[in-house]
Amino acid sequence: MLLKELHLKQFRNYEDLSLSFQDGLTIITGENAQGKTNLLEAIFLLSLAKSHRTNQDREMISWETDQAIISGLIQTKNYEFPLEMHLTQAGKIGKVNYLEQEKLSQFIGKLNVILFAPEDLQIIKGSPGGRRKFIDAELGQAQPLYLQTLLDYNRTLKQRNRYLKEFGYRSTFDELYFAVLTEQLIDQATILIQERKRFVKALEELAQPIHTELSKGRDILELSYKANHSTLNGIDESELKDAYQDLFNQAKEREKERGVTLYGPHRDDLEFLINENNAQFYASQGQQRTIVLALKLAETELLKQLTGEYPVLLLDDVLSELDDGRQHILMSHIEAKVQTFLTTASIQGIELDALNKAQILKVRNGEIYSE
Ligand SMILES: Nc1ncnc2c1ncn2[C@@H]1O[C@H](COP(=O)(O)OP(=O)(O)OP(=O)(O)O)[C@@H](O)[C@H]1O
Ligand SMILES: [Mg+2]
Structure with missing residues (x-):
């Protein structure tokens, strides 16, 4: 399963963002508090209809605004479909294929993710x-x-x-x-x-x-x-x-x-x-x-x-904790079959082989720069 596109409107510190992804590895790098985890949180939200780090949905809406829209384009073996999540002060609405789902349980699991964070x-x-x-x-x-x-x-x-x-x-x-x-x-x-x-x-x-x-x-x-x-x-x-x-x-x-x-x-x-x-x-x-x-x-x-289908793997800041041997084993398990998003403050210390094949995105204050 592949997340091909992600669009964020007034989500956390992202005012208006559109990204396209490749299969394989995407590395999201940037200094502290720039928006790396926010990106993974948005992808997680498209999967489970909630954040992995807060129970208060409104925390994810950009300050001084009252609504956020998170959407993604998903590709599976057989078809491609858009997912959309609206966060409002009154609650959240999930859409699959532009159709509003009556219950959030019908939205959950259309995109599958596994998140690994220090917590x-x-x-x-x-x-x-x-x-x-x-x-x-x-x-x-x-x-x-x-x-x-x-x-x-x-x-x-x-x-x-x-x-x-x-x-x-x-x-x-x-x-x-x-x-x-x-x-x-x-x-x-x-x-x-x-x-x-x-x-x-x-x-x-x-x-x-x-x-x-x-x-x-x-x-x-x-x-x-x-x-x-x-x-x-x-x-x-x-x-x-x-x-x-x-x-x-x-x-x-x-x-x-x-x-x-x-x-x-x-x-x-x-x-x-x-x-x-x-x-x-x-x-x-x-x-x-x-x-x-x-x-x-x-x-x-x-x-x-x-x-x-393989889920999308979200690795938040975990690489720096692993020695070379373990990094290598990790990469060999995900290589070529699992789309992976990995955040890190610095790409120094990342195994070279993995770096060469990766799409690298640099985040600064809610804006993304390709490397
Ligand atoms: N609702 C919101 N509206 C606007 N900005 C927000 C909102 N919630 C969080 N932020 C901003 O997002 C920043 C945190 O982003 P994030 O957690 O993605 O950082 P990070 O790049 O993962 O940093 P670290 O390397 O420390 O983990 C906060 O410093 C804050 O300024
Ligand atoms: Mg973080």
């Missing part, structure tokens, strides 16, 4: 929420059904939590209504967990050889999906529903006391093991970086398997 080291060291986001972002853009189930699950969860919370002020508890909500929640939870487990397994298989290569054979990486109650782990997919039902039966009184849903995929986690030790606690900086790079390259392959 992604948090996937290893940070909270479970970040790891769930990591899984959801990929599955959500590759599988519309997963995205829909996730949205449905979140809605049911909210409803169930509200009912549990309100019980504190109410004297009656409608058992039947609560049982229906619980059953709905379990149905949706089971689908999410099955998909996540399959995803984690597939990702592990793809990441392991890449990781071994990156760590020069020293470290073995393993991934394991961790549901937030031990009885839910290590059981067959077919037993999951019953196990959840048992758990919720046991937990009902406690849930009423606490006013919140205690189990479910919204509390699950993903564990990374390096040589059988939990990487969250034991991995060094360099090991964390290696794991994340292996994950991102594996995700790229996995999206190809799931959708039939």
Whole structure:
């Protein structure tokens, strides 16, 4: 999949910008705070209908204006189509082929991207929420059904939590209504967990050889999906529903006391093991970086398997952290097959081979100069 053109109007510090891209590597270079990450953010937005660094969409609209338009021309194996995102004070509108999409979920995933930014080291060291986001972002853009189930699950969860919370002020508890909500929640939870487990397994298989290569054979990486109650782990997919039902039966009184849903995929986690030790606690900086790079390259392959096309790879400021050997491995994985956008303050220190083939764009204060 290829992003052939990008147009920005009043997006961040870009007043009016039009760019055409080649396949292969595009290097975006420039000093700090000139607009390098802003460009990647715009591409990310065309894929996932949101920013990777803020939940406040209006932050992306240029100061002193009230609307931004981000559009791109996408080319897949079979056809070419425009994508457009309008950010306004009132909300956002996504268009595919100039047609306004009723729901943003219909816009998401038309362009597939994988982003790797320095903050992604948090996937290893940070909270479970970040790891769930990591899984959801990929599955959500590759599988519309997963995205829909996730949205449905979140809605049911909210409803169930509200009912549990309100019980504190109410004297009656409608058992039947609560049982229906619980059953709905379990149905949706089971689908999410099955998909996540399959995803984690597939990702592990793809990441392991890449990781071994990156760590020069020293470290073995393993991934394991961790549901937030031990009885839910290590059981067959077919037993999951019953196990959840048992758990919720046991937990009902406690849930009423606490006013919140205690189990479910919204509390699950993903564990990374390096040589059988939990990487969250034991991995060094360099090991964390290696794991994340292996994950991102594996995700790229996995999206190809799931959708039939390679995603667009966005690498924000990560090259300078990699030694020559790892840079070389990275380049050999993306070369000629994955369109890649890479930002860096300086092109010094970038492997020469890669530089020679790249399109180089220089950013200064929201304006782009070709080199
Ligand atoms: N809504 C906005 N309107 C106008 N300008 C903005 C807006 N949001 C951010 N900016 C400008 O964009 C700049 C940051 O751009 P960006 O994050 O892309 O920098 P960068 O080139 O990636 O820098 P670094 O090398 O430090 O990562 C900010 O300094 C700010 O001036
Ligand atoms: Mg930046």
